[in-house]
Amino acid sequence: xxxxxxxxxxxxxxxxxxxxxxxxxxxxxxxxxxxxxxxxxxxxxxxxxxxxxxxxxxxxxxxxxxxxxxxxxxxxxxxxxxxxxxxxxxxxxxxxxxxxxxxxxxxxxxxxxxxxxxxxxxxxxxxxxxxxxxxxxxxxxxxxxxxxxxxxxxxxxxxxxxxxxxxxxxxxxxxxxxxxxxxxxxxxxxxxxxxxxxxxxxxxxxxxxxxxxxxxxxxxxxxxxxxxxxxxxxxxxxxxxxxxxxxxxxxxxxxxxxxxxxxxxxxxxxxxxxxxxxxxxxxxxxxxxxxxxxxxxxxxxxxxxxxxxxxxxxxxxxxxxxxxxxxxxxxxxxxxxxxxxxxxxxxxxxxxxxxxxxxxxxx
Amino acid sequence: xxxxxxxxxxxxxxxxxxxxxxxxxxxxxxxxxxxxxxxxxxxxxxxxxxxxxxxxxxxxxxxxxxxxxxxxxxxxxxxxxxxxxxxxxxxxxxxxxxxxxxxxxxxxxxxxxxxxxxxxxxxxxxxxxxxxxxxxxxxxxxxxxxxxxxxxxxxxxxxxxxxxxxxxxxxxxxxxxxxxxxxxxxxxxxxxxxxxxxxxxxxxxxxxxxxxxxxxxxxxxxxxxxxxxxxxxxxxxxxxxxxxxxxxxxxxxxxxxxxxxxxxxxxxxxxxxxxxxxxxxxxxxxxxxxxx
Numbered sequence: 218x219x220x221x222x223x224x225x226x227x228x229x230x231x232x233x234x235x236x237x238x239x240x241x242x243x244x245x246x247x248x249x250x251x252x253x254x255x256x257x258x259x260x261x262x263x264x265x266x267x268x269x270x271x272x273x274x275x276x277x278x279x280x281x282x283x284x285x286x287x288x289x290x291x292x293x294x295x296x297x298x299x300x301x302x303x304x305x306x307x308x309x310x311x312x313x314x315x316x317x318x319x320x321x322x323x324x325x326x327x328x329x330x331x332x333x334x335x336x337x338x339x340x341x342x343x344x345x346x347x348x349x350x351x352x353x354x355x356x357x358x359x360x361x362x363x364x365x366x367x368x369x370x371x372x373x374x375x376x377x378x379x380x381x382x383x384x385x386x387x388x389x390x391x392x393x394x395x396x397x398x399x400x401x402x403x404x405x406x407x408x409x410x411x412x413x414x415x416x417x418x419x420x421x422x423x424x425x426x427x428x429x430x431x432x433x434x435x436x437x438x439x440x441x442x443x444x445x446x447x448x449x450x451x452x453x454x455x456x457x458x459x460x461x462x463x464x465x466x467x468x469x470x471x472x473x474x475x476x477x478x479x480x481x482x483x484x485x486x487x488x489x490x491x492x493x494x495x496x497x498x499x500x501x502x503x504x505x506x507x508x509x510x511x512x513x514x515x516x517x518x519x520x521x522x523x524x525x526x527x528x529x530x531x532x533x534x535x536x537x538x539x540x541x542x543x544x545x546x547x548x549x550x551x552x553x554x555x556x557x558x559x560x561x562x563x564x565x566x567x568x569x570x571x572x573x574x575x576x577x578x579x580x
Numbered sequence: 581x582x583x584x585x586x587x588x589x590x591x592x593x594x595x596x597x598x599x600x601x602x603x604x605x606x607x608x609x610x611x612x613x614x615x616x617x618x619x620x621x622x623x624x625x626x627x628x629x630x631x632x633x634x635x636x637x638x639x640x641x642x643x644x645x646x647x648x649x650x651x652x653x654x655x656x657x658x659x660x661x662x663x664x665x666x667x668x669x670x671x672x673x674x675x676x677x678x679x680x681x682x683x684x685x686x687x688x689x690x691x692x693x694x695x696x697x698x699x700x701x702x703x704x705x706x707x708x709x710x711x712x713x714x715x716x717x718x719x720x721x722x723x724x725x726x727x728x729x730x731x732x733x734x735x736x737x738x739x740x741x742x743x744x745x746x747x748x749x750x751x752x753x754x755x756x757x758x759x760x761x762x763x764x765x766x767x768x769x770x771x772x773x774x775x776x777x778x779x780x781x782x783x784x785x786x787x788x789x790x791x792x793x794x795x796x797x798x799x800x801x802x803x804x805x806x807x808x809x810x811x812x813x814x815x816x817x818x819x820x821x822x823x824x825x826x827x828x829x830x831x832x833x834x835x836x837x838x839x840x841x842x843x844x845x846x847x848x849x850x851x852x853x854x855x856x857x858x859x860x861x862x863x864x865x866x867x868x869x870x871x872x
Contacts, residue, residue: 523687529680
């Protein structure tokens, strides 16, 4: 059974890879870069949805964990990147490792905390970590940040190969890898343990689950994904600075997983696409209105920000299951109306698990 | 030694503001078991109201009054329109909705005023007066201490000496019984949010002149400091919030003064982690049973 899940996920990953590969070739470099950005968000959002949706631990500090990954990648790349083109996987792994270590530290504290205390602690993490770059200005160069050395695309791809497409390949490969690993993790015993701890700690403990260990482990896995996302961000922007990892980034990630559908990896995909598309749409909308430049500048980052906030509130109040929840509901409704007709038969394998309603650990 | 004295006074002055802000958090926590993560942005909104009104009328005090009034209205609107819908939901939902309010508030303020620091001057001189040859505290510090002290006395009288205060405490601790006895619990929750937003607005207007100026994110650090203060005090205890606020103010003032102001966010983090690891329920809470 477990074997078949792995095979199914692998097949799905290969299929997505082929589709995405075709998409990157068909799209122009600007779209490729947008796709790459969505991929970077997706790494972190997928990790966050596992932590918050499946384990009930709310983290507002994932932007900071991304910063840990990004700065690690920047430091390793700048030190060794010029020597060999194969440094990139190593530095990304270092970023993942550093973020996982940071996640373990936060997770140990978080395992003792519930509800608002945990949210508050991770909020402080999100506000405090960018300050590290200023305090240790000698290493991190303060507000200016660091450049990130990225070797050019392999020569075998031809001289006219767009650099953005190469970046998109890197980012999407990282995102697919993250999704594959997480899908297998949460589909098995680990996922059941996560959900058991989220739904009822006492029952989980009675069933022999170590609650604290599960919570710390969930935080480490989630932080590792955030670190990879941050590292990919650094590779895409080719620079890292504290401004890019402010509190807003953490809140955007939360938005992605909530609007996509808490606890659902597919939902994280919708959410990450939304994070890239909504600012782009509002920009082209305001760009088409020929507003005075001062007003257009004020609207630029702020209109998407307020729309994100509005979306977060409306989704949380009206449809806590998010986009994926609505899709599942629509799917069930379609199946039911088909069942009413005598000929209609439903294949059991099409039954998808409903994404769980968000439930925080009890206080 | 002079420096230590100066930093102590500065820390107490900051701490007074953190105490007021933490008190606003505690007010809402006791009433609804929600930590209002939108408190900071609500305070910034009222500060912008004060800024605009002061700009039009030319008087700081008219702006100040308008800011307080704005706080009252904002608190009621936020509770009635948004937060009431998630009060019965799992606690995670309320936190997420409050964070949505943060994004909306910061986005809308940025659209109206732009993302640059606006000058928000203090109504009194911030130069320290010299007492016996030592620069000690400024007129503005005196104003801050006086305002916060008055506020606390008013709140203490309201909660312990008036019928409304008694009803509010009843509605917070035993909503079902209070409702059976004819207390308008819903209305009192709104009143609680209104009061908290008023206190938050006051704290915001007191603290923004001491920082870089008015900005949509101006209260982020103040919010986390005040949250830390409330946690130090145990979230449930008004007295604890005041003591916690003063402690956090002093710690941040010393750390900023001796190690450089860039380190204060890290100091907040270290302090919060230390308190949460050593005594997660705060220094002022009694024994607490976790419901299973």
